[in-house]
Amino acid sequence: xxxxxxxxxxxxxxxxxxxxxxxxxxxxxxxxxxxxxxxxxxxxxxxxxxxxxxxxxxxxxxxxxxxxxxxxxxxxxxxxxxxxxxxxxxxxxx
Amino acid sequence: xxxxxxxxxxxxxxxxxxxxxxxxxxxxxxxxxxxxxxxxxxxxxxxxxxxxxxxxxxxxxxxxxxxxxxxxxxxxxxxxxxxxxxxxxxxxxxxxxxxxxxxxxxxxxxxxxxxxxxxxxxxxxxxxxxxxxxxxxxxxxxxxxxxxxxxxxxxxxxxxxxxxxxxxxxxxxxxxxxxxxxxxxxxxxxxxxxxxxxxx
Amino acid sequence: xxxxxxxxxxxxxxxxxxxxxxxxxxxxxxxxxxxxxxxxxxxxxxxxxxxxxxxxxxxxxxxxxxxxxxxxxxxxxxxxxxxxxxxxxxxxxxxxxxxxxxxxxxxxxxxxxxxxxxxxxxxxxxxxxxxxxxxxxxxxxxxxxxxxxxxxxxxxxxxxxxxxxxxxxxxxxxxxxxxxxxxxxxxxxxxxxxxxxxxxxxxxxxxxxxxxxxxxxxxxxxxxxxxxxxxxxxxxxxxxxxxxxxxxxxxxxxxxxxxxxxxxxxxxxxxxxxxxxxxxxxxxxxxxxxxxxxxxxxxxxxxxxxxxxxxxxxxxxxxxxxxxxxxxxxxxxxxxxxxxxxxxxxxxxxxxxxxxxxxxxxxxxxxxxxxxxxxxxxxxxxxxxxxxxxxxxxxxxxxxxxxxxxxxxxxxxxxxxxxxxxxxxxxxxxxxxxxxxxxxxxxxxxxxxxxxxxxxxxxxxxxxxxxxxxxxxxxxxxxxxxxxxxxxxxxxxxxxxxxxxxxxxxxxxxxxxxxxxxxxxxxxxxxxxxxxxxxxxxxxx
Numbered sequence: 001x002x003x004x005x006x007x008x009x010x011x012x013x014x015x016x017x018x019x020x021x022x023x024x025x026x027x028x029x030x031x032x033x034x035x036x037x038x039x040x041x042x043x044x045x046x047x048x049x050x051x052x053x054x055x056x057x058x059x060x061x062x063x064x065x066x067x068x069x070x071x072x073x074x075x076x077x078x079x080x081x082x083x084x085x086x087x088x089x090x091x092x093x094x
Numbered sequence: 095x096x097x098x099x100x101x102x103x104x105x106x107x108x109x110x111x112x113x114x115x116x117x118x119x120x121x122x123x124x125x126x127x128x129x130x131x132x133x134x135x136x137x138x139x140x141x142x143x144x145x146x147x148x149x150x151x152x153x154x155x156x157x158x159x160x161x162x163x164x165x166x167x168x169x170x171x172x173x174x175x176x177x178x179x180x181x182x183x184x185x186x187x188x189x190x191x192x193x194x195x196x197x198x199x200x201x202x203x204x205x206x207x208x209x210x211x212x213x214x215x216x217x218x219x220x221x222x223x224x225x226x227x228x229x230x231x232x233x234x235x236x237x238x239x240x241x242x243x244x245x246x247x248x249x250x251x252x253x254x255x256x257x258x259x260x261x262x263x264x265x266x267x268x269x270x271x272x273x274x275x276x277x278x279x280x281x282x283x284x285x286x287x288x289x290x291x292x293x294x
Numbered sequence: 295x296x297x298x299x300x301x302x303x304x305x306x307x308x309x310x311x312x313x314x315x316x317x318x319x320x321x322x323x324x325x326x327x328x329x330x331x332x333x334x335x336x337x338x339x340x341x342x343x344x345x346x347x348x349x350x351x352x353x354x355x356x357x358x359x360x361x362x363x364x365x366x367x368x369x370x371x372x373x374x375x376x377x378x379x380x381x382x383x384x385x386x387x388x389x390x391x392x393x394x395x396x397x398x399x400x401x402x403x404x405x406x407x408x409x410x411x412x413x414x415x416x417x418x419x420x421x422x423x424x425x426x427x428x429x430x431x432x433x434x435x436x437x438x439x440x441x442x443x444x445x446x447x448x449x450x451x452x453x454x455x456x457x458x459x460x461x462x463x464x465x466x467x468x469x470x471x472x473x474x475x476x477x478x479x480x481x482x483x484x485x486x487x488x489x490x491x492x493x494x495x496x497x498x499x500x501x502x503x504x505x506x507x508x509x510x511x512x513x514x515x516x517x518x519x520x521x522x523x524x525x526x527x528x529x530x531x532x533x534x535x536x537x538x539x540x541x542x543x544x545x546x547x548x549x550x551x552x553x554x555x556x557x558x559x560x561x562x563x564x565x566x567x568x569x570x571x572x573x574x575x576x577x578x579x580x581x582x583x584x585x586x587x588x589x590x591x592x593x594x595x596x597x598x599x600x601x602x603x604x605x606x607x608x609x610x611x612x613x614x615x616x617x618x619x620x621x622x623x624x625x626x627x628x629x630x631x632x633x634x635x636x637x638x639x640x641x642x643x644x645x646x647x648x649x650x651x652x653x654x655x656x657x658x659x660x661x662x663x664x665x666x667x668x669x670x671x672x673x674x675x676x677x678x679x680x681x682x683x684x685x686x687x688x689x690x691x692x693x694x695x696x697x698x699x700x701x702x703x704x705x706x707x708x709x710x711x712x713x714x715x716x717x718x719x720x721x722x723x724x725x726x727x728x729x730x731x732x733x734x735x736x737x738x739x740x741x742x743x744x745x746x747x748x749x750x751x752x753x754x755x756x757x758x759x760x761x762x763x764x765x766x767x768x769x770x771x772x773x774x775x776x777x778x779x780x781x782x783x784x785x786x787x788x789x790x791x792x793x794x795x796x797x798x799x800x801x802x803x804x805x806x807x808x809x810x811x812x813x814x815x816x817x818x819x820x821x822x823x824x825x826x827x828x829x830x831x832x833x834x835x
Contacts, residue, residue, distance in 0.1 A: 222536025
């Protein structure tokens with residue numbers, strides 16, 4: 001048992017996280033009912049990113065993983081962002 | 095950690111994370127397409143998005159979030175040695191996944207009823223951007239749905255392993271990895287939901 | 295190092311299970327057996343691909359129809375590409391040689407996930423069978439070229455569906471190998487094998503693994519989308535339905551450009567192993583070579599659109615991708631300079647592995663430098679989609695990865711069979727291969743510059759001399775390959791028995807018996823030495 005450092009999360013903490021996620025979901029729905037125009041995409045994506053941070057950090061235990069795992073998770077999303085961003089070098093200037 | 099290589103807890107976790115990256119980039123290709131087409135057809139995406147049912151979308155979001163919570167609980171319980179509760183919450187995760195799929199089925203069915211499906215005559219009359227929107231909608235939610243089905247199968251195996259004590263308090267990495275997979279499925283949905291049901 | 299240890303049975307005799315015969319191979323989890331199974335499939339399919347290539351060259355010996363119809367010709371070059379890229383080159387060094395060598399170099403008994411390793415091999419087998427199946431079913435063999443470009447691939451009546459599914463499965467197999475190797479390198483290095491003492495071949499496989507994990511899924515979704523488009527007609531790449539065919543090219547090259555580094559990095563790793571052993575001198579710039587592998591992997595992911603300069607992309611994108619392309623040349627050049635600097639003032643022993651490795655450096659340098667011609671936007675417009683490109687990537691992929699694989703075979707096969715091939719014949723085979731290779735591909739640069747387009751069935755008479763010389767070269771090359779393979783085969787079946795360390799290498803695989811036992815090590819590996827320090831290392835032939 002001691003050789004595993006799998007971190008045990010309490011039911012209480014997990015429940016809090018769920019509550020936050022549900023709250024953020026309703027905020028997302030409510031916020032996007034208001035007409036922000038194009039800005040709405042930014043709001044919705046910012047909220048979605050916040051939600052996914054909670055899922056990744058707590059439900060997926062990333063907060064308790066070592067630095068290397070954190071780094072490669074970051075790199076993975078960075079690479080995806082680069083793929084999307086650099087495609088826009090083409091489509092945005094066509 | 096001097097035990098045999100086949101019981102390498104950290105190795106198994108690392109391998110699973112690497113696999114999750116491939117899932118992120120598999121969907122990533124579709125997100126590339128989505129973002130390009132959104133910038134190309136903002137108005138059409140706005141109009142087409144109104145045809146999707148926000149209530150069902152929100153409900154499915156809640157269902158997946160709760161299922162993620164359940165599987166996280168199952169892991170928490172097996173870490174404390176509470177086998178029965180772990181099995182219970184794995185079952186509940188599976189049930190939520192099924193609930194999600196049933197919702198999705200009715201949603202797709204309603205869309206088909208309105209003549210909105212790839213190559214339908216109705217879609218051909220709509221502006222190009224709306225055709226692309228629904229095309230992406232079917233491809234992305236379809237691929238996501240396949241992942242939900244795979245996830246349910248995985249949960250089935252986990253219940254089997256829990257019952258056979260192949261997942262125990264001192265060896266729970268299988269369940270943890272299954273949980274990681276399930277969370278990624280949830281994570282994809284967290285982005286799909288606003289991009290299709292809410293944006294513009 | 296002596297032979298006086300208790301003789302464990304080799305991995306050929308001891309399968310680690312009760313299974314006998316063929317099943318003890320097909321269901322094995324031993325990395326060496328899996329590596330050999332990969333190797334034989336790769337070499338088998340390589341011969342198929344070579345035969346298709348010879349057919350292409352024969353058809354092009356003179357203008358007009360020579361031996362096949364135009365439609366057959368389209369199918370033949372498509373198959374040549376699909377087989378060579380997805381079935382031969384991608385798994386060649388990483389999956390075949392990597393499986394054989396990597397765990398031993400790290401001092402491990404096996405890879406991190408042995409059963410997953412077997413599963414990847416099965417996926418590879420299924421993908422290969424499916425690819426071959428696509429030839430004889432449906433509306434005829436695919437005729438799209440290995441790139442499956444839309445819109446043609448969406449509308450051709452040939453059997454593209456099965457072919458793209460095969461590519462998807464092969465990609466999945468490659469991903470699982472990447473996951474396995476990264477985890478193995480992180481978790482299973484023996485005590486003493488620190489990151490800075492890890493052999494450079496392992497470093498190159500580590501960088502390769504990351505590309506496999508991060509880029510291959512994009513190929514997966516791309517070919518799945520072709521399948522979806524063909525079956526459902528969603529129209530994501532079809533301008534008539536609002537789609538954008540150039541996006542297909544983006545997605546395709548987001549994978550397929552990094553994929554050329556999946557092909558070349560492991561070959562560079564092989565060369566980095568071979569050069570110091572035969573120069574009897576520690577590798578020059580160990581850290582630079584290791585880091586340049588990672589740099590190539592990262593920078594190589596940022597340059598994909600240089601395949602699309604004439605596709606109608608924006609000028610901004612052309613400029614930026616062209617600039618970034620030049621940056622990749624830096625880490626590649628670092629490696630070449632370091633290999634040459636390692637040879638400088640070394641006590642060079644000319645043996646077949648070194649000869650093939652030197653061939654790699656020469657041919658890869660030509661391939662790399664002509665790549666710069668293609669990477670600069672201005673010149674690319676002139677030579678895009680001509681035989682210049684064909685020649686360039688054959689220099690990189692065949693001259694690079696192919697010769698890297700041949701070097702690896704001459705270097706490591708004796709280890710796994712415990713027998714040595716005839717070195718004189720191996721050197722002669724290299725000579726013929728080298729002459730044949732250059733006779734085959736050098737003229738293609740010339741006719742490419744003169745404007746001969748790639749993939750054309752027919753051509754103007756002015757290109758005939760080049761095509762003729764090239765076809766003759768293909769025959770010389772075939773003879774060289776035949777001699778090399780026959781010599782290797784005779785070597786592993788009837789060659790002189792060898793000891794543990796026929797070349798005097800200092801990495802761990804030279805400490806184990808030839809062939810190695812089931813779990814690789816018959817005694818604790820000695821990890822005190824550096825991987826490229828040859829003081830006190832004796833050859834044991």
